[in-house]
Amino acid sequence: MSDLAEHNRQHFDKVATTHQNDFGELIEAAIREFKARRGWITPALSNSPSSEAGKELRVLDYACGAGTVSKALAPYATQTIGLDLSLGMIAEYNKAASEMGFSNEKMHAYQYNLLAADTDSDSVTSSLPENTLAPFDVIVIGMALHHVSEPNVLLARFKELLKPGGVCVVMDMVPTDDAPDIEGVLEPSQLEVMRTIGKRGFTEQEMRELYEGAEMGKGFDYVVIEEKFRFTMFGHQFRVTGFMARGEVE
Ligand SMILES: C[S@@+](CC[C@H](N)C(=O)[O-])C[C@H]1O[C@@H](n2cnc3c(N)ncnc32)[C@H](O)[C@@H]1O
Numbered sequence: 001m002s003d004l005a006e007h008n009r010q011h012f013d014k015v016a017t018t019h020q021n022d023f024g025e026l027i028e029a030a031i032r033e034f035k036a037r038r039g040w041i042t043p044a045l046s047n048s049p050s051s052e053a054g055k056e057l058r059v060l061d062y063a064c065g066a067g068t069v070s071k072a073l074a075p076y077a078t079q080t081i082g083l084d085l086s087l088g089m090i091a092e093y094n095k096a097a098s099e100m101g102f103s104n105e106k107m108h109a110y111q112y113n114l115l116a117a118d119t120d121s122d123s124v125t126s127s128l129p130e131n132t133l134a135p136f137d138v139i140v141i142g143m144a145l146h147h148v149s150e151p152n153v154l155l156a157r158f159k160e161l162l163k164p165g166g167v168c169v170v171m172d173m174v175p176t177d178d179a180p181d182i183e184g185v186l187e188p189s190q191l192e193v194m195r196t197i198g199k200r201g202f203t204e205q206e207m208r209e210l211y212e213g214a215e216m217g218k219g220f221d222y223v224v225i226e227e228k229f230r231f232t233m234f235g236h237q238f239r240v241t242g243f244m245a246r247g248e249v250e
Contacts, residue, residue, distance in 0.1 A: 016088025
């Protein structure tokens with residue numbers, strides 16, 4: 001596993017039970033955005049699956065954490081799979097799925113790293129139930145692309161896992177001039193958290209290049225989210241600007 005992935009696994013295991021509180025405002029805002037933009041992601045998410053009986057709609061929530069994306073979209077999908085490095089976050093996700101009354105077949109998360117090489121003996125690519133990685137209609141990565149060492153490789157993996165016409169969605173941070181000076185505020189002993197971050201957000205041009213590089217540039221769009229995302233770390237409050245991007249497989 002890469003150093004960045006290992007830092008992420010350890011950090012998110014440590015904060016799994018407090019993350020939803022510290023990032024509560026951001027998580028609630030993200031859920032609102034995902035719900036509101038369902039039709040922008042794909043018209044297939046506009047209706048609940050029961051009203052279009054027989055149509056399969058599989059969603060992959062990659063780097064799912066405690067399930068922000070899934071909480072918003074699972075009611076409109078036939079099946080939602082979460083994948084994450086951190087077993088602590090996966091436990092929170094699966095607790096949320098059962099609290100929402102969803103069966104394991106409807107919404108469930110597993111520990112898995114799509115960036116681990118097949119030969120990586122230290123990888124967290126636990127064996128998944130058969131067909132877990134069968135082609136998806138929608139793949140979403142929410143507030144996690146900035147934690148990944150090779151976003152271009154990850155988007156290429158997403159493309160391989162999408163059906164023809166499938167949609168990839170990224171929610172992340174816009175690298176603005178007024179981005180918070182986290183290093184200036186946190187104590188040296190708290191700066192370990194910065195080792196989980198590969199890049200401080202993505203501009204529209206960077207996202208366009210990533211989508212086009214992964215052959216998912218069709219229908220590309222990048223929307224800056226008006227409401228600032230707020231979160232707390234070590235008692236300090238921060239605000240960042242978020243975006244959502246989408247693109248389709250030809
Ligand atoms: C800031 S949290 C976001 C969680 C969730 N998507 C949300 O929006 O609430 C980042 C998550 O990414 C996961 N993560 C980081 N790098 C990853 C990787 N390479 N593969 C899978 N998960 C990863 C972490 O374990 C953590 O749960």
